Amino acid sequence: CKRSLDVVPPSSGTTKIFYLNQEDFLQGVAAVYNGLRAYPDRLMNLSETRSDNLYAASVLGTQPYDAINSFRRNAVSNVYVEAAWNDDYNAIFRANYFLEQLELKGNIISSEVLRNRLGAEVRFLRAFYYFDLVRYFGKVPLVVKTVLPGEAVTIPRTPVAEVYAQIIEDLKYAMEVLPASYTGADVGRATRYAAGSLLAMVYMARSGATYSIEGPGLASNEWTEALRLINEVINSKVYTFNTNYASIFSYANQNPNVNKEAVFDVMHVSGLNPVLGASFVSLTVPDSYFTTVLQKPAQLGGAGRPTSFDLYRTYDTAVDVRAKTNFLLYYTALGIPGNRPYLRKYMDSTKVPVNIRDWGINFMAIRYTDVLMLKAECILQGAAGGTQEEVDSIVNLVRTRAKIAPVSGVTLEQLYQERRRELVGEGSRWFDLQRSGTLVTTMNNWIKTDDDLKQIEPVVKEFVLYPVPQSQLDVRPGLYTQNQGY
Amino acid sequence: QTVTIKARQKSLKEFIVSLHENTGYHFIYNSDLLNDAPKVDVAYTNAPLETVLAENFTANGFNYVVNKADKTVILNKKTVSAAAPAAQPVKGVVLDDKGNPVTGATVMVKGTNVATTTNNIGAFTINAPDNSKTLVVIYVGYETQEVPVTGSKVLNIVLKTNSTSLDSVIVIGYGSQKKSNVSYAIASLNSEAITDRAISRVDQALVGQIAGVNVKQTTGLPGKAFSIQVRGSGSISANTEPLYVLDGFPLGQSVQDGTGGFSGGNALDNINPDDIESIEVLKDAAAAAIYGSRGSNGVVLITTKKGKVGKARIQVSGSAGYNEANRKVDMLNGEEWADRATEMINAAYVSAYGSRGATAQDDRDKRISIIGANNISYIPDPRWAQPGHPGLRYVDWQDEIFRKGLQQNYQVSASGGSSNVNYFFSVNNIRQEGIVIGTSNNLYSARANVEANFNQKLKLGINLSPSYSLLRDPGVEGKDVIFHQALNMTPIVEDSAGLYTNTYGNNPYNWAVQFNSPVQKALNQVGETKRFRTVASVYGIYTIIKGLNFKTSVNVDFSNSNYTRYVPYTVSNLLNVRNSQTTVNTSGGYQTNNYQAFVNENTLNYTRNLTGGHNLNVLLGQSYNNFTSDNSAMNSVGGYTNAYVKTLNYAAGIQGRTSASQNILLSYFSRVQYAFRSKYLFSGSIRTDGSSRFGENTRWGVFPAASVAWKMSEEPFIRSIDKISDLKLRISYGVTGNNNIGDFSATATTASYGYVFGSTQAPAIGQAPNRLPNPNLKWEKSATTDIGLDVGLFKGRITASFDYYNRLTRNMLMNVAVPEVTGFQIALDNVGQVRNKGWEIQLSTKNIVIKQLQWTTNVQLAHNSNKVVALGSGQTQILVPSLYTTVANTVLKVGESINSIYVIKRIGTLTQDDINAKVARYGAQTVGDARYEDYDRNGIIDAGDRQVVGHPNPDYTWGVTNTLNYKGFDLRVLVQGQVGGSIYSILGRAVSQTGFGYIYNQLGDYRDRWRSPENPGSGVRDKAYSTFGSIVNTDWLYSSDYLRVRAITLGYDLKTLLKKAGVGSARMFVSLENFFGKDKYYGGANPESANTDLSGNGNYPQSGDYGGLPLAKSLIVGVNLSF
Incomplete structure (x- = not known):
């Protein structure tokens, strides 16, 4: 009689009937990759918007991005900050759950190679999400297994070094196990070189400035280790430098095996149900551009987040092809002060989707040009085994493609400026500033030139990190201590 | 009536049963009297009943009275003192309170066993012993009357309806x-x-x-x-x-x-x-x-x-009438809208081009030359200012969509019964046209309730009710649909387009919001729900021994409904899109929802009346409930391939899904009721429920309850008080539960999380858990204490009940915040407490009780206060998410009511002095904008200035029913209302938000808006052209108090006119439903409207008004006949 109360949901899967065959495990991995889908938007909202690349201060001062760009202390409840914590941890939960099930029932997967590869892909992704968290929040609670609420309220924030240790362990494992590339339907999965590039970035972040806070930088001076990893990626010859800047972001050039700039993509495709397209494309473009110029439905940009003058003026707009590719010279009637251009790097006006979150373009989470420029940075930071010639040649490769004059004796500061011009809209700027140690001064100088609306708070070193979201502090008061400065 | 019967050595009791079966006559007697009666040996063939009775009863020392009309026989012991004073006949007539003769009433001589019944004209003759003084008249449904015997006069006895129904x-x-x-x-x-x-x-x-x-x-x-x-x-x-x-x-x-x-x-x-x-x-x-x-x-x-x-008995009734909207929302009319639009356009123009010399007085040509283009944001339509507005038509969209709808109700029923079978059959049709064009409901239903006594011990019954309904709603209530758009829609159209504006071949009016004409949407969109439902119960009752019954029932409820939706391209999108992609803009859908409930219940019921005044009733039961549902949905993708066919076989593509759900509830229960001398009453019950909805470890819950009552009016010291006819004190305590969560909320289900892989990008199906399991999830439990007092005064002229209750709900099923390291922000758990406290009064008075005129009043009044006592793990407040405002406007806060309204308070209009004094402002506010209260006193207005300003539930609800009967007329008036609640109206936001463009129509109180410091208007509305945006504030807060005359029904008894034989009763009536009333909801049409999900979050369900229709008021005339 009592057994009759055990009713199985007729219309939804449950954990009791999942991970029972190989296909389930493949689906479980895809669900961990699914966490990447929020990553490009997050970079737009928390890296580009916070940095000196965009002037995201609205006239009314009431948009959610205002708190980010204006360094408001009430960003503790900001939706973008909340989403960063929540989305990363949700993806980490899926990764942990998958790894536990792989441990328990992985024998169902007949091929040991496949079994190990799936585990390595998921560990790569777990490292990816933790690295994302560390760069935004510093110390975060480290969980490498699934925890129920009762246990979760006993786990405080873990020191940054311990989180890094886990990230490095996962990535080293992934480098060992993952293949160099994929074919056919598997293209787009994490590769050995994606793991190597990410690990290099981790070492570089660790080697970055500390600002005397418990942030991502530990001044650990691991530039040499990073350079070694990057050279492995370059020497693999899997990737090539694309000499046509616009084609890197072309809708016609989306296959990662063809677009050799793509070391690791967040993949999208338009027109499916449920939606598997991208939403980051239109975040910086005002709705009125779509409705009035293109006669299309409004997208996600609202009033738009214009580009900073400071950035736009660093381009030689007459010749730099990147200026044309990256910006839209469109002025809204409402008149954001100064009539600034808008960032439109990924927007193709012929590809406006029916559903506003359904753009069919990949997002390069790791781009080969970025990896090359990181190499130059390691060398300039004093990594053993590199030369100034290598640095100059990398920077000139980039400049030549942009149709601007080559330079020589490139300094670290020049390199960062070139990175800013090259990688705008790709989410690196805020982390470049973090690493460089110049974040506070650079931002405060920029405020002077760009803040027409006088909305931006003076930047202090504590702002290198975001606050822990208020909702997390509220769950169990005292469990997490808030970052200083908030 | 003749009898054919044979019996050997039958007890008189058994003989009576045989007689009953043989003749259909009911025998009324005191069973104890027959205990000592001798056994009988009889054999009759077609013998007259009278003979049989005389030979068997009179001979055995019984009196009997036969009532042929009622088919009853009343048996009494022959008075021993038959030789005592000679009986003398007393005559009389028994009438009811309307003056109709009462047939079949029992008339007894008090203190004796002498009795008779009234005949078909209500008359009786009784042989009352000489020394008897009082007659007792008994009739079901009426108060028992004692009448003094006064000489030889014919008695005129009027019975009163037993409305206190204490014995009912x-x-x-x-x-x-x-x-x-x-x-x-x-x-x-x-x-x-x-x-x-x-x-x-x-x-x-x-x-x-x-x-x-x-x-x-x-x-x-x-x-x-x-x-x-x-x-x-x-x-x-x-x-x-x-x-x-x-x-x-x-x-x-x-x-x-x-x-x-x-x-x-x-x-x-x-x-x-x-x-x-x-x-x-x-x-x-x-x-x-x-x-x-x-x-x-x-x-x-x-x-x-x-x-x-x-x-x-056959009853036929029919009624018909009309219904229409009981009120409108006060919006600006065409002239007023144009006035506001002109003001806003001028202000925007001067603000944008002031530097180029623009002034509000510039005419169209000058503006075009300054702007360099014709831009309707800065140039008003010159026709607004011209007399007669040539080429324009000013429209009241509410008037255009509302109508008088026909409402009808027809019913035929037949009922009756014999001692073996009773039955009730009915067929009914209710058809209503709604107050908005295109809306209607049509219900056909039938019912058969049949009960049969198989034999002395077994009774079987069936209740069967099939029905079919067809409800038409083209999408009237809610956000961005017909009624909301009729309010927000610009009240001016081009005369050439008229009510077809922005539909078919017409563009929208240039200065108008680009909604499609709500009239055409109502006429052309399809939204049909067809529901076929059958509710059926079959039951059997078996008497095991005297007083002990076993009942088993099987009940099913099948409801199958389907919903058809269709929106043609002609009433969607803009003209250029309509024209270029006709069939693409057509959309349709089809959904089904099938629901089945199966319930089997088995109960044992034992009743025993012991000597010494102990009455005992014991119930034991078991119940099995199985609820299943399945549904499907299909929607068109990419439009239709044909512009006329509405079904989905002509859709360009179809997307579909099906899903199903189930839950099972198993229960065991028992109850004991005990009464001692009807004075001390006790009841105790306990139920154990097991449900599939809850966690594996906590499937079963126990729900005990007990109550005691003391009928003080049975105590001699109260009984002696003549004025008190009834006085009862009740105290009860019990625990109940709430299992209304989704079917599988305790289970860790998985959901789809896809990704894209492949050299040719292709979807990869992903799956992962979408919530945390909670094997310990259990019921919400409410513990309620109730203290009640029932009072009857002046022989039932005044009756009243008073109740005080205190209900504490614990273990609330709530989604509590958990650390995101679990993978989730929330998990369903049992936390938090809510207390509901209140009192209720139900009062009934018979103000006038005379033969010609009766007037009774029923009053009910209730107070409830609702407080969040605790939330999960030390939380003091939860902000309820809001779909329509960027900051939350509702809070769950310890010490406040559930879903308290949490917004910024508007305290007036900003003046230059305010700005000079640097009062707190929100964003870029200027003179003439709203002034808000700086609740946190930090010098600026922001979300931190929100405060609790009201709660949604009323504090008091009340209702008063007056019933008057005068001769053949009856009048019933029901007035009801509520006090003390508030509405935070998202519809109010749509029609009165600061910073809204001029194209939208706004509330009528904008006519008295702030126009300049010298002309500040009524103080309710700030300046039309405001550019600071908007924040949740008290502009959209309204009191939900209302008073409604729900029903006025005037009936007339036609029987006095229709003296035709065969008509049992006839009444005609006219009824005004909801005809008069008053509320304070200025920003909407119905203070109780709910049509839109405000939180967008199932964890904190909160529904509210975003375009709810006014209620219907109706005038109906009807007639009821019975034969």
Whole structure:
């Protein structure tokens, strides 16, 4: 009689009937990759918007991005900050759950190679999400297994070094196990070189400035280790430098095996149900551009987040092809002060989707040009085994493609400026500033030139990190201590 | 009447049974009298009944009275003192309070066994012994009367209706009980309150009738369910609708969805109100705890009509009339809109081009030369200022979509019965045209209630009710649909387009918001719900031994509904899109929803009346409930391939899905009721419920309850007080539950999380858990204490009930915040507490009771206060998410009511002095904008300045019913209302938000807006052209107080005119439903509207008004005949 109360949901899967065959495990991995889908938007909202690349201060001062760009202390409840914590941890939960099930029932997967590869892909992704968290929040609670609420309220924030240790362990494992590339339907999965590039970035972040806070930088001076990893990626010859800047972001050039700039993509495709397209494309473009110029439905940009003058003026707009590719010279009637251009790097006006979150373009989470420029940075930071010639040649490769004059004796500061011009809209700027140690001064100088609306708070070193979201502090008061400065 | 009967050595009792079976006559006697009677040996063939009776009863020392009309025989012991004073005949007539003769009333000589019954003209003759002084007149449904015998005069005895009904029986859970012995808080409503009016739903009948039962009419559309709350709302995440029990069958599925409607169906859908005999509401835990885990929100017991022994009765009734909107929302008319638009356009123009010399006085040509283009943002339509507005038509969109709709109700029923079978059959058709064009409801239903005595021990019965309804709603209520758009729509159109503006071949008016004409949408969009529902119960009752009955019942409720939706391209999008992509802009859908409930219940019921005044009733029961549902949805993708065919076979593509759900409830229950001398009453019950909905470790819950009552009026010291006819003190305590969460909320389900892989990008199916399991999830438990006092004064002229209750709900089913390291932000758990406290008064007075005129008044008044006592793990507040405002406007806060309104207070209009004094402002506010209260005193206005300004539930609800009978006329007036609640209206936001463009029409009070410091208007509305945006504030806060004259029904008894034989009764009536009323909801049409999901989050369900229709008022004329 009592057994009759055990009713199985007729219309939804449950954990009791999942991970029972190989296909389930493949689906479980895809669900961990699914966490990447929020990553490009997050970079737009928390890296580009916070940095000196965009002037995201609205006239009314009431948009959610205002708190980010204006360094408001009430960003503790900001939706973008909340989403960063929540989305990363949700993806980490899926990764942990998958790894536990792989441990328990992985024998169902007949091929040991496949079994190990799936585990390595998921560990790569777990490292990816933790690295994302560390760069935004510093110390975060480290969980490498699934925890129920009762246990979760006993786990405080873990020191940054311990989180890094886990990230490095996962990535080293992934480098060992993952293949160099994929074919056919598997293209787009994490590769050995994606793991190597990410690990290099981790070492570089660790080697970055500390600002005397418990942030991502530990001044650990691991530039040499990073350079070694990057050279492995370059020497693999899997990737090539694309000499046509616009084609890197072309809708016609989306296959990662063809677009050799793509070391690791967040993949999208338009027109499916449920939606598997991208939403980051239109975040910086005002709705009125779509409705009035293109006669299309409004997208996600609202009033738009214009580009900073400071950035736009660093381009030689007459010749730099990147200026044309990256910006839209469109002025809204409402008149954001100064009539600034808008960032439109990924927007193709012929590809406006029916559903506003359904753009069919990949997002390069790791781009080969970025990896090359990181190499130059390691060398300039004093990594053993590199030369100034290598640095100059990398920077000139980039400049030549942009149709601007080559330079020589490139300094670290020049390199960062070139990175800013090259990688705008790709989410690196805020982390470049973090690493460089110049974040506070650079931002405060920029405020002077760009803040027409006088909305931006003076930047202090504590702002290198975001606050822990208020909702997390509220769950169990005292469990997490808030970052200083908030 | 003749008798053919043979019997050997039969006891007189057995002989009576045989006689009854043989003749159909009922024998009325005191069973004890027959105990010592001798056995009989008889053999009759076609013998007259009189002979049989005389030979067997008179001979054995019994008197008998035969009443042929009623087919009854009353037996009495022959008075021993037959030789004593010679009897003398007393004559009289018994009439009812309307002056009609009463047939079959029993007339007895007090203190003797001498009795007779009245004949078909109400007359009687009784041989009263000389020394007898008093006659007693007894008739069911009337008060027993004692009449002094005065000489030889013909007595004229008028009976009074027994409206105190203290001896009447009312339905309780799993049984019935003498009302005077009830020790719980139960309120009941009889059929007259339903059938005398013109109503179309059962829930409508409950409005304003019962203290503590708050019935909300959340929509103005016909055929839709009402929302009912008994004694406040005790839950945050789980459902708060009561359990409905129809003739003992606990129905499932009345769950309010996010929008406040019942898209999954309501238990009262398709139930014909004319079939209802009575409705009882179990309010306190002691009454409801017999329904265990479903009792927390109260239980509504509905009993349908049964046939009565006697002649077949056929009833025919019909009514017809019209209904229309009871009010409109006050919006700006065309002239006023143009005035506001001109002001805003000028201000925008000067603000944008002031630097180039623009002034508000510039004409069109000058503006074009300054701007360099023709831009309607800066140039008004010159025709606004021209007399007669050539080429334009000024439209009141509400007038255009509203109409007078025809409303009809027809019913034929037949009922009757013999001692072996009783039956009730009915067929009914209710058809209503709604107050908006294109809306209607049409219900066909039938019912058969049949009960048969198989033999002395076994009774079988069936209640069967099939029904079919067709409801048409082209999409009238809610956001961005017909009614909301009719309000927000620009009240000016091009004369050439008229009511076809922005539909078919017409562009929108240049200065207008680009909505499609709401009139054409109402006429062309299709939204049809067809529902076929059958509710059936089959039961058997077997008498094991005297007093011990076994009852088993099998109940099924099948409801199949389908919904068809169709929007043609002609009424969607803009003209260029319509023209270029005709069929692409057509869309349609088809959904089905099938619901099955299967309930089997088995009960043992033992009743024993012991000598010495002990009455005992014991119930033991077991119940199995299985609820399943499955549904499907198909929608067109990419439009239609044909512009005329509406079904999906002509859709360019189809997307579909199906899903299903199930839950099982297993229960065991028992109850003991004990009364000692009808003075001390006790009842105790316990129920154990097991449900598949809950965690593996906590499937079973126990729900005990007990109540005691003391009928003080039975005590000699009260009995001696003549004025007090009834006085009863009740105290009860009990625990009930609420299991209204989704079917599999305790289970860790998985959901789809896809990704893209491949050299040719292709979807990869992903799957992962989408919530945390909670194997310990259990019921919400409410513990309720109730103290009640029932009073009857002046022989029942005044009766009153007073109840105080205190309900503490614990272990609330709530989604509590958990650390995201679990993978989730929330998990469903049992936390938090809510307390509902209140009191209720139900008062009934008979103000005038004379033969010609009777006037009674029923008053009900209830107070409820609702407080969050605790939230999860030390939390003090939760901000309820809001879909329509960027910051939350509702809070769950310890110490405040559930869903308290949490917004910034507007305290006036900003003046230059304010700005000079640097008062706090929101964003870029300037002179003439709203001034808000800086609640946190930090010098700026932002979300931190929100404060609790009201709560949604009313503090007091009340209702007054006056009934007057004068000669053949009857008049019933029901007035009801509520006080103390607030509405935070998202519709109000749409029609009065600061910073809204001029194209939208706004509330009428903008006519008295702030225009300049010298002309500040009424102080309610700030300047039209404001550029600071908007923040949640008290502009959209309204009181939900209202007063409504719900029903005025005037009836006339036609029987005095129709003296034709055969007509048993005839009444015609005229009824005004909801005709008069007053509310304070300026920003909307119905203070109780619910049509839109405000939180967009199932964890904190909150529905509200975003374009709810006004209620219908109706005038109906009808006639009821019975034969």
